[in-house]
Amino acid sequence: MYYSGATPFGYRAELNNGVQIVRIHEDEARLIRVAFSQICSGEPISRVAEEAGLTVTGLMKVLRSESLRGVTTQRGRIVRDESGAPLRHAAILSEADFTELQRLITSW
Numbered sequence: 760m761y762y763s764g765a766t767p768f769g770y771r772a773e774l775n776n777g778v779q780i781v782r783i784h785e786d787e788a789r790l791i792r793v794a795f796s797q798i799c800s801g802e803p804i805s806r807v808a809e810e811a812g813l814t815v816t817g818l819m820k821v822l823r824s825e826s827l828r829g830v831t832t833q834r835g836r837i838v839r840d841e842s843g844a845p846l847r848h849a850a851i852l853s854e855a856d857f858t859e860l861q862r863l864i865t866s867w
Contacts, residue, residue, distance in 0.1 A: 767826040788851045828857035
């Protein structure tokens, strides 16, 4: 998928036949998946952030990003095609996991 702008945490931009695309950055994606698991287990967000090497604010920004569920965003807004459907790319978390994560972090 074509992408322009800052690449979200958990992804990397690369050129494919002259077109910039977004792919999962496995090391960063692993941090996100571990953080998700820890949060589901009831770990305090401050501890999860510390173990990930991020601030609480930074971690919360990453975890709230629609890009984790494979939706392309630009400046915090979902990018849509001509029909209004969200542009998609590889997801780090499933829709169900992303929804559960939002439920858990919203309660803080």
